Amino acid sequence: MTRTEVIAQIAIDQSEKKRKKFSPYIVTVGLLPLILLAWWLATTVTKSVSPILLPTPESVVAAFPRVLSAMGFGDQVIRTLLEIAGGFVLGATVGFFLGVLLSSSNRLRTAYLPFLSALEAIPTVILAPLIIAWIGFGVEGKILQAAIACFYAVFITTLSGLGLAEPSAINLMRSLKASRWQVMTKVRIPTALPVIFGGLQLGATTAIIGAIVSEFIGSTGGLGYLMIRYRGGYDTAAYWVIIFLFLVIGLVVYLGIWYAERKIVFWRRTEITRPDLEKQ
Amino acid sequence: MTATTTTMPPTPRASAPLVARESLWSRIRRGSLWISITTVAIMILLWEVIPQIGIVNRILFPTFSDTILGFGQLVSGGYWWEDLGKTLYAVAIAWVIGVTFGFVMGVALGISPFIRTAITPYAIAVQALPKVVLAPLLIGWLGFGSESKIALAVIICFFPVWIDTMVGLALPNANEFKLMQSLKASRWQVFTKLQLPSAVPMIMVGVKHALLLAFTGVLVAEILSASDGGLGKLAKEFASQLNMSLTYAVVLVVVIIAVALVSLADVVERRVVFWSEESRARKR
Incomplete structure (x- = not known):
């Protein structure tokens, strides 16, 4: 940096400091009571929103202990979590290994590329009625549905991530007599991990969706089954309690994978910075 | 300097594999086309033989062959065109509404870095919530007609457009912003001449993704409500009657439509964002 640049930098920094009186996260926190207030105004006060869609906040709060202490509630939660976890692990494992397999051969990759683009397009929910007809309303069907839903994201991110390695790095490894296995574990997979984690994050979200949809359509238990039952009894407040539960599940899974990525892939941050405020 | 790196919800997305498109001729010469054809042939053969010899x-x-016959039966049924039309209509309407809504929201919330940072935790929450949980509620509220389908599909599909618009508008780097400012560009000029052109390729990805999500949303609503008609309803009804050849046929149709929609979106994308790096690389 030349001296003029430094001076200009300081001037910019100071002007920005002056402009930024408070952190944007104050607005974030401040929005929450506003949203709750809007909810309260729309339901309790003005009654402009149908209670079938959105119940009053009071009734939802009152419904919490009722839903959480209902008979067998814990079993339903565990069942749904099991379906999501089982489907995610199954789908992600298959996706990862298929991705590794296809990335090992250029010819295979070009041969199967058209089918892969087709796989991307398929809305997997259409398979839900089929799967129920095949293996019934039990846990296995939900796991299969969740696995199918999350398979593609992990597979395709593995495949494209493994292709990201620098050719020069691979050449260096080869010239040092590294085996294919070593090139894979020391260069290709480390380069691909940030991308794969993106796929895991998307895959986890879609696995949750797969499990819920399958439970909605027909199930002998689980949170989706409970929701259908509550809606049938027009107990919308209880329904919203489970929506919040799913929000928590979704956030925990999402942020959990994000956290795992930051711990495991410490050598590369994939976060998107704000380039417009970035300093060179 | 305060490090103002904000973590936008890292829109996880399965990007297309980095494989160059090859001409038909080079695929034949290198043998990859034969692998494709053989694979398809083997799969159809297994599909035909395994149930025949009684393994399943x-x-x-x-x-x-049962599925092909089922397809013929499906297409010749009187209900077919109506159900197909209902699904496609709902997807189209929901997609247009969702994309418009997502874009407007993305511009409104993405134009200022301050609002963008403030809104990020909420965006993450919206992303983490599996939005299909709203399906039974929407059906209960709006009834079994096309409104509930469209509403669910809009809720599901606006999200990627919103996030991609927001992220896309933040893509130009600090130097580009400074150049614009030093040339006395107005806020509007910065937006139309710098931010929007660099955001459009990203937005198009979201728009394409939204098309598939809208399709998914419509199918979920149809499978769950099962009275207004549509492909989802057909699949569910045939499956519950254990009329599996017709169910297979419906699934096949859904796959064909989905692939066609994506290919169409690809073509449109290449026309619209001819200036993006990717398109330029393709022309070279």
Whole structure:
């Protein structure tokens, strides 16, 4: 940096400091009571929103202990979590290994590329009625549905991530007599991990969706089954309690994978910075 | 300097594999086309033979020829065109509404870095919530007609457009912003001449993704409400009657439509964002 640049930098920094009186996260926190207030105004006060869609906040709060202490509630939660976890692990494992397999051969990759683009397009929910007809309303069907839903994201991110390695790095490894296995574990997979984690994050979200949809359509238990039952009894407040539960599940899974990525892939941050405020 | 790196919800997305498109001729010469054809042939053969020789139950797993017959039966049924039309109509309307809504929201919330940072935790929450949980509620509220389908599909599909618009508008780097400012560009000029052109390729990805999500949303609503018609309803009804060859046929149709929609979106994308790096690389 030349001296003029430094001076200009300081001037910019100071002007920005002056402009930024408070952190944007104050607005974030401040929005929450506003949203709750809007909810309260729309339901309790003005009654402009149908209670079938959105119940009053009071009734939802009152419904919490009722839903959480209902008979067998814990079993339903565990069942749904099991379906999501089982489907995610199954789908992600298959996706990862298929991705590794296809990335090992250029010819295979070009041969199967058209089918892969087709796989991307398929809305997997259409398979839900089929799967129920095949293996019934039990846990296995939900796991299969969740696995199918999350398979593609992990597979395709593995495949494209493994292709990201620098050719020069691979050449260096080869010239040092590294085996294919070593090139894979020391260069290709480390380069691909940030991308794969993106796929895991998307895959986890879609696995949750797969499990819920399958439970909605027909199930002998689980949170989706409970929701259908509550809606049938027009107990919308209880329904919203489970929506919040799913929000928590979704956030925990999402942020959990994000956290795992930051711990495991410490050598590369994939976060998107704000380039417009970035300093060179 | 305060490090103002904000973590936008890292929109996880399965990007297309980095494989160059090859001409038909080079695919034949290198043998990859033969692998494709052989694979398809083997799969159809297995599909045909395995139920025939009784490894799996033919009623639950109809053969390829059963499925083709089921397809003929499906297309000649009087309900077919109506159900197909209902699904496509709902997807189209929901997609247009979702994309418009997502874009407007993305511009409104993405134009200022301050608002963008403030809104990020909420965006993450919206992303983490599996939005299909709203399906039974929407059906209960809006009834079994096309409104509930469209509403669910809009809620599901606006999200990627919103996030991609927001992220896309933040893509130009600090130097580009400074150049614009030093040339006395107005806020509007910065937006139309710098931010928007660099955001459009990203937005187009979201728009394409939204098309598939809208399709998914419509199918979920149809499978769940099962009275207004549509492909989802057909699949569910045939499956519950254990009429599996017709169910297979409906699934096949859904796959074909989805692939066609994506290919169409690809073509449009290439026309619209001819200036993006990717398109330029393709022309070279």
